[in-house]
Structures are given as structure tokens and as C-alpha cells.
Amino acid sequence: MRVLDRLENLRKIMKRENIDYYIVPSSDFHQSEYVAEHFKSRAYITGFTGSAGTALIGLEKAILWTDGRYFIQAEQQLKDSGIELYKMKIPGWPTLEEWLMDNINEGEILGFDGRLFSINQYDAFKKIKDTKNINIVMDKDLIEEIWSEKPQLPKEKAFLHDVKYCGKSAKEKIEEIRGEMSKIGAESYIISSLDDIAWTFNIRGNDVKNTPVALAYAIINKEESILYIDKCKLSKDDETKLNLNGIRVDDYKQIFEDVKKIENSVVIDPNKVSAYIYTLIKENVKIIKQSNITTSLKAIKNEIEIQNLKNCQIKDGVAMVKFLKWLKENVGNIEITELTAADKLLEFRKMGDLFVEESFGTIAGYKDHAAMMHYSATEESAYKLKPEGILLVDSGGQYLDGTTDITRSFILGKLTEEEKRDFTLVLKSHINLMKAKILKGTSGSNLDVLARTILWNEGIDYKCGTGHGVGFFLSVHEGPQMISPLPNKVSLEPGMILTNEPGVYRQGKHGIRTENVMLVVKDCINEEFGEFYKFEVMSYCPIDIEGIEKSLLSDEEKIWLNNYHSETYKKLSPYLNEDEKRFLREVTKEI
Numbered sequence: 001m002r003v004l005d006r007l008e009n010l011r012k013i014m015k016r017e018n019i020d021y022y023i024v025p026s027s028d029f030h031q032s033e034y035v036a037e038h039f040k041s042r043a044y045i046t047g048f049t050g051s052a053g054t055a056l057i058g059l060e061k062a063i064l065w066t067d068g069r070y071f072i073q074a075e076q077q078l079k080d081s082g083i084e085l086y087k088m089k090i091p092g093w094p095t096l097e098e099w100l101m102d103n104i105n106e107g108e109i110l111g112f113d114g115r116l117f118s119i120n121q122y123d124a125f126k127k128i129k130d131t132k133n134i135n136i137v138m139d140k141d142l143i144e145e146i147w148s149e150k151p152q153l154p155k156e157k158a159f160l161h162d163v164k165y166c167g168k169s170a171k172e173k174i175e176e177i178r179g180e181m182s183k184i185g186a187e188s189y190i191i192s193s194l195d196d197i198a199w200t201f202n203i204r205g206n207d208v209k210n211t212p213v214a215l216a217y218a219i220i221n222k223e224e225s226i227l228y229i230d231k232c233k234l235s236k237d238d239e240t241k242l243n244l245n246g247i248r249v250d251d252y253k254q255i256f257e258d259v260k261k262i263e264n265s266v267v268i269d270p271n272k273v274s275a276y277i278y279t280l281i282k283e284n285v286k287i288i289k290q291s292n293i294t295t296s297l298k299a300i301k302n303e304i305e306i307q308n309l310k311n312c313q314i315k316d317g318v319a320m321v322k323f324l325k326w327l328k329e330n331v332g333n334i335e336i337t338e339l340t341a342a343d344k345l346l347e348f349r350k351m352g353d354l355f356v357e358e359s360f361g362t363i364a365g366y367k368d369h370a371a372m373m374h375y376s377a378t379e380e381s382a383y384k385l386k387p388e389g390i391l392l393v394d395s396g397g398q399y400l401d402g403t404t405d406i407t408r409s410f411i412l413g414k415l416t417e418e419e420k421r422d423f424t425l426v427l428k429s430h431i432n433l434m435k436a437k438i439l440k441g442t443s444g445s446n447l448d449v450l451a452r453t454i455l456w457n458e459g460i461d462y463k464c465g466t467g468h469g470v471g472f473f474l475s476v477h478e479g480p481q482m483i484s485p486l487p488n489k490v491s492l493e494p495g496m497i498l499t500n501e502p503g504v505y506r507q508g509k510h511g512i513r514t515e516n517v518m519l520v521v522k523d524c525i526n527e528e529f530g531e532f533y534k535f536e537v538m539s540y541c542p543i544d545i546e547g548i549e550k551s552l553l554s555d556e557e558k559i560w561l562n563n564y565h566s567e568t569y570k571k572l573s574p575y576l577n578e579d580e581k582r583f584l585r586e587v588t589k590e591i
Helices: 003-016 041-046 068-077 096-103 119-132 142-146 170-184 194-201 236-244 252-259 275-280 293-299 303-330 338-349 367-371 417-434 444-456 555-575 578-587
Strands: 021-024 054-058 062-066 084-087 109-111 135-137 188-191 216-221 225-229 247-250 265-268 286-289 355-358 363-366 390-395 397-399 406-411 437-439 467-469 478-483 497-500 503-506 510-513 516-526 530-537
Touching: 003 041, 003 054, 003 142, 021 041, 041 054, 041 142, 054 096, 062 068, 062 096, 068 084, 096 119, 109 119, 119 135, 119 275, 170 194, 170 216, 170 293, 188 194, 194 216, 194 225, 194 293, 216 252, 225 252, 236 247, 247 252, 252 275, 293 478, 303 338, 303 397, 303 406, 303 516, 303 555, 303 578, 338 355, 338 363, 338 390, 363 367, 367 390, 367 503, 367 510, 390 510, 406 417, 406 510, 417 444, 417 497, 417 503, 417 510, 417 516, 417 530, 417 555, 437 516, 444 478, 478 497, 555 578
Parallel strands: 021 109, 062 084, 109 135, 188 265, 225 247, 265 286
Antiparallel strands: 021 054, 054 062, 188 216, 216 225, 355 397, 363 390, 390 406, 437 530, 467 478, 467 497, 497 516, 503 510, 516 530
16 A cells, blocks of 8 residues: 555544544654564554654645654655655754644644653643643554554563673662662652663563563562563563562553552653653652663663673674675675675674674665665665675674674775775774763763764764664663763763764765774773773774775874774684684784
């Protein structure tokens, strides 16, 4: 069925329900970034398959909002759909809320499924309701009615994550959480976000592709901890182990009844708990709104997690080197497409001990496809690789001992002067951030300019952040820390993991990104000026020296690159055969 036909069917139902505008987000009941197939209603109704975006369907007009990672992709996928693209975080483009404030009329009805929107999002809509004197209906899932083949809620098996990998028992983590609850005077704590629940209870699942989580809710209070999950997902043995950690297991939907029973005070994250759950809390209960206690706790990796992460990064680097060797030796000799290249990299990753799955769908973009930051190849769109130009590969793995995320731009043959210059500028940006010395209390938004200024000096920018947190056998994107021009007051602390991934994206030409994962570590303490931190690189894979315009690198930058490549050879070569070692030696030689 065409998108135009789906929109027509939806509008018929909207008229029947007297709804003038209907909002379809990308989220699930837990405000997740990546969601199970059951929740991909926005992709269904718009035809746009990017992971981020919100659709507003009116009786006459339809709009999709998405961010800079997806502008090119959205323009292509929305063509002839009758849906307009609105660009998020770009001056001159109104937000969804601003558009509604300016365009919705008094007495009209705004509809959405309240389970899919956070409290903060709901509050923004209530301001529009009060200002414009409109009505809100938030108990309607209209997409379900027209999506006849909508997938069911997933029922994949869950399992417990061994303490030898994650370093702390669920019982220990819950005691830490209760300590933080006591500090803020909260008697109960509702957790809705899947990665926070997975971390707290040391439970992992298969309900979301590439993110090892299970659909669940949780309530923690002074007396007990309750995990709400479809019980068919847990073995009797795992449920017993949870019980021994002081955790009671109840049905997934029981959360809605138990929220109504909460007394006195409760802490909730207004960006994660749904508007629907919020409306179930009794009016006399004191509600403490703040970011999840668990989010801050899991951001600081413990020593066992850090050591495991370092081990898994080595395995991942070995897979990347094997892939690079295969790619360089075969491009132009056998048929390789963006899709088969991604498949080959996965094949090498699967050889790694404790590998589970990819941490996200591999982005393999050749030439102009790489200008779309989150391009996803299909059988119809996939380019065949030639011994020329640049192939960008952004990929990662989920291992029982960690999560990886790495991007390399591979040189397949002759480059233009512009490609070589852009490649080198991206490397300079990466190095400039990697070498940062950080005063305690510094946030990622304070550091973003260190990567970006190298490109700004050339009149170039990239429409996304520079780095994000990474989970431990969890979401590849994890907060609260990030490196971005967006305001962020979260101070970087030792034990935090971040990516470093500046890039250049020229529409219709090429995309270049160099990404490593790095760890915040202590550097020094100055009695007069305070404590300083630095970044320790965790990802090891050659940066393609064939793309570098050496004249643009300073002596200091050359030293950094040579040291990085020396360390890459030292760490990875013990796991390679003699032929692979010779290849690695060549691609990590000094410049």
C-alpha cells in the first residue's frame, strides 16, 4: 500500500473520531531510541525509515520532523508521499510545538497515543491546549487500526548478565539506588527506560534489534523491587536468581495497576516515563521529577566493566583489520557492494569470542551515499565498489563483555584533492579532541568546539554531535554525557565512555568520518588549579594513511598518529596470522 493510501485511510478514521491532527512519534512505551518492529508506526505511515522523527498528520496537511543525520534520506523517501519535511534544529524551521501553536485553531482536537510520549512532551502539548483552547485526546492508537499486519509485541527470551562481566550484582545496584532515593526524599521510584532496567537488574534480552534489552518496567521502594516483564521470557532458574537478589517478578502490564497504589512520594524521569503512566499517579503523591538515578550510576563504568570493555575492543579491532585486508585485496577483483561489504564485516565480527550481534545496523556508504550520515543500503540502492573513492563504514558489535562503535573511511583508490583534504581535516579534528586536557567539572558541550573549530576554519560544519556515551552490552547511544553543541551540564568524570566522531558530508559527493571510543581517566591534580582529566583511546584500528595529505598535518599530529598506529599494531598483531601481521605493519607504518 502506498503512503498516500495509508494517509487517506488514517484521515478517514481521524474524521470518524473527530481528531483534526494526529501525532505519530518514533518511540515505544519506554521512550527508546531504537524500537521493536511493533512500534514502527511512524515508519509505516510515512515511508521514512530513519530511527528519529515525528509525523504530524492533519486532515489536509502532513509534516515529518527529523534531524540533520537524515535530511538527505528523508527528502528521498518522502518524495511524492504528500508529506513535507521539516528540519529539526535548523534556524528558520519551526518545531512541532511551534507549528501547532501557530496553526492549530481554537476548539480543534489534537490526538496521540499517550503511552508513546514522555511527561515533558505531554506538558508541552498541554501548554498549547491552554493557550489555544484546544482539546487533547491521548488514548487512541489509530495506526493500529489501519496497519493490518502490525507485528505483535516481542516475546523473545531474556537472560541474566553474569557479574563477571558487569562487575556488580543487582542487589548491590539496588542498594545504591535506594541510597540516592533517600537523599532526595523519594519512597518509590518508577523506571521505564529499558537500558536502565537492564543495567539495574543485570538482565538482557532480544526484544529490540541490536540492543540487548527486554520490554519491562520497574518500581523500587524501601521494601521491595519489582520487575514487570512478560514471564514467558524468563526461565524459572533466572527468576529464582532474581528473587535471591530481592527482586519480585510480576506481569508486564501489572505496572499500570501498581502505579495507582503508590503513596507519599515518587521519583520519575519526565523524559522517560510516559504521559499515560503519569496520569495514573494519585494526585496527593509528591512527584519528584529528575533524570533517572540509574542513568548517572551506569554512566560511570566500574573497573571490571572497563577491563572487559578493553578486551572486547581488541576483538573488535581484529575483526576490523581482517575486513580492511579483505577489502583492499578484493575491491576491483570481485564484485563487492555496500551490502556484501557489511555482511563480510559481520562475518569477521562473529569470529570474536563472546560476540552476540551488531550494536546497530552497519552503515556502509560508498561515495555520495556516505554523505547521508545514517544511510542504510538496500538491494535496490546498494552501490558496487570500485577501486576509487571512499567507503565509509560505521559499525559496532554487542559482546557479553562490552559494546563497540567505530567508523573508518577506507580509501579504495584515487582521490580528488577535495576528498583528500576533507579526510585530513577530519583526522585533525579527531586528534584535537582526543588530546584534550579536561578540568574537573567540564561538560561535553564545552569540548565540542575542539573538534569542530578545525573544520570551521575551513568554512565546514557537520549537523550532528561529535560524541555520545556508549553502554556496556547495552545501547550504543547512552547518556547522560555527550559531546555536542547542544547545552549539556553533565560533567565528564573518570569511568565515562564517549565516542569521538567528527566528519565532513558533502551532498552528492562524499562523506568522511573517523570515530573511536574513548575513556575519561584521571590526569593530574594541581594544588592551585584543581583536578584534570584526559581521554584514553579504547578503539584500535588503522586510520587509512592513503587518504592523508601529509602537508596539512603538524609535527605534533603526525606524532599522535604514529603513536596510535604503533599501539594498534602492538595490541592487535598477537591475534593475527603472519600474512595479516604483514598487512597490519604496512597500514600502520609511520608517516
